[in-house]
Amino acid sequence: MTPPDELADLPYADLLRPHTGPLAVEGDYDTVHFDRLAFEDEAANGSRFLECAVTxxxxxxxxxxxxxxxxxxxTGSRFTGVSLAESDWLDSSLTACSLAGVEAFGAVLRRVTFRRCKLDSVNLRATALYDVAFEDCVLRDVDFGEAKLNGVTFPGSSIERARLGRATLKKADLRGAVTIDLADGYESLRGAVISSSQLLDLAPALAQTLGITVTDR
Structure with missing residues (x-):
């Protein structure tokens, strides 16, 4: 399902109430609207967010x-140095957001959409991603090491220096990616779907990974 573009289009938009004050450990946030707020050095470990909006x-x-x-x-939000380790995501979307130095290792993401987002040095090591879409995103130095990518797609996205070491891919569709540049883990592309042109671009690195010497002399 495509996430709505406007806040007013959310099915729970009329129920949202504004958030005030700091975040709380094990907080319970149900139909809360976080709008134009700044959170710094705060702790909300173990919190629950249900039908919330962040603008x-x-x-x-x-x-x-x-x-x-x-x-x-x-939408339009910035996450810098945030820890989302071992968090659990379901049916959520981030649009035009920036994530830099975010730790999300060991997290589980189900039916999550990133649209026009920039992910820079995001740690997704040992995460489990099911039906996750990166649409028109920039993924730079993202660590997918030991992660499980099941039904993950990258339409219109640029993948730069991503790490895939010991990752497991199943029905991961890379055909829509604009660029695919891996820092490691070419052997983990088993289980991915790529286009013929992408195969040609990846051929030298794949040959090197497999120990194949290519020479015409």
């Missing part, structure tokens, strides 16, 4: 470890 917010060095995030809609 034009900044989160800096904030910890949301082991949080449960269901039906979250976020």
């Amino acid at each position: 034009d917010c900044t989160f800096t060095d904030t910890t949301l470890r082991r949080s449960r995030i269901n039906d979250l809609w976020a």
Whole structure:
């Protein structure tokens, strides 16, 4: 399902109430609207977010470890140095958001969409991603090491220096990616779907990984 472009189009838009004050450890946020707020050095580990909206917010060095995030809609927000380790995401979307230095290792993402987002040095090591879409995104130095990518797609996205070492791919569709540049883990592309032109671009690195010497002399 394509996430809505406008806040007013959310099925729970009329139920949203504005958030005030800091975040809380094991907080319970149900139909809450976080709008143009700045959170820095705050802790909300183990919190629950259900049918919430985040618009034009900044989160800096904030910890949301082991949080449960269901039906979250976020747009125009910046996440810097945030810990989302071992968090659990379901039916959520982030649009035009920036994620830099975010730790999300060990997280589980189900039916999550990233649209026009920039992910820079995001740690997704040992995450499980099911039916996750990266649409028109830039993924730079993203670590997918030991992750499980099942039904993940990258339409219109640029993948730069991504790490795939010991990752497991199943029905991961890379055909829509604009560029595919891996820092390691070419052997983990088993289980991915790529186009013939992408295969030609990847051929030298794949040959090197497999120990194949290509020479015409």
